[in-house]
Every structure is written in C-alpha cells, then in structure tokens.
Amino acid sequence: MKGKKTGGRTKGSLNKISDDLRLSITEFLQNNFEEVVNTWHKSENSKEKLNFYKDLLKYAIPVLQTTTLETDFEKMTDEQLDYIINELKKQCNEQE
Numbered sequence: 001m002k003g004k005k006t007g008g009r010t011k012g013s014l015n016k017i018s019d020d021l022r023l024s025i026t027e028f029l030q031n032n033f034e035e036v037v038n039t040w041h042k043s044e045n046s047k048e049k050l051n052f053y054k055d056l057l058k059y060a061i062p063v064l065q066t067t068t069l070e071t072d073f074e075k076m077t078d079e080q081l082d083y084i085i086n087e088l089k090k091q092c093n094e095q096e
Contacts, residue, residue: 026060029053 036053039046073081 022059025056029056029060 032053036050039049076084
C-alpha cells in the first residue's frame with residue numbers, strides 16, 4: 001500500500017537515541033565546564049580539548065537561526081504605518 005504510514009516516529013519528532021545522546025552530551029558539558037574554563041585560563045595549548053567542547057556544545061544548545069520579516073508596506077493602512085513608526089521611535093528612545 002503505497003503512501004500508507006504503517007508505524008515509526010511521527011514527522012518532526014526526535015529519535016530516542018538522539019534524545020539520549022543529547023542528554024548525555026549535555027550532562028558531560030555541565031559536569032566538565034569548570035575544568036574546561038580552568039584549562040582555558042591555564043594554557044593556550046589546549047585548543048584540541050576546547051574545540052572538542054565547542055563541537056559538543058552544539059548538541060546541548062540549539063543553534064540560533066536568522067529570521068527575516070517581509071512586509072508589504074503598500075498594503076498597510078496609514079494607521080498601521082503610523083503605529084509601526086511610533087513603536088520604532090519608542091524603541092530608539094529607550095536604547096539611548
């Protein structure tokens with residue numbers, strides 16, 4: 001029966017092994033963080049160990065992805081545009 005799903009993981013769900021591995025790596029990073037920091041401060045020759053830590057870190061902390069916002073200002077009302085302009089002005093004033 002072509003196209004009929006007969007079992008397995010639901011689309012988008014994580015693999016159990018991936019979950020376990022991610023948890024193990026996270027625990028390793030947490031348990032050894034102080035040692036890595038001490039190594040960082042003591043020696044510049046420990047790049048291999050630090051690179052190993054950095055490479056594992058991506059499994060514990062999700063990678064940030066860039067996002068874009070596409071807006072068709074031509075379709076917006078004057079009130080909507082005024083609101084956006086006023087909000088941007090407020091944010092700029094708060095940052096000063």
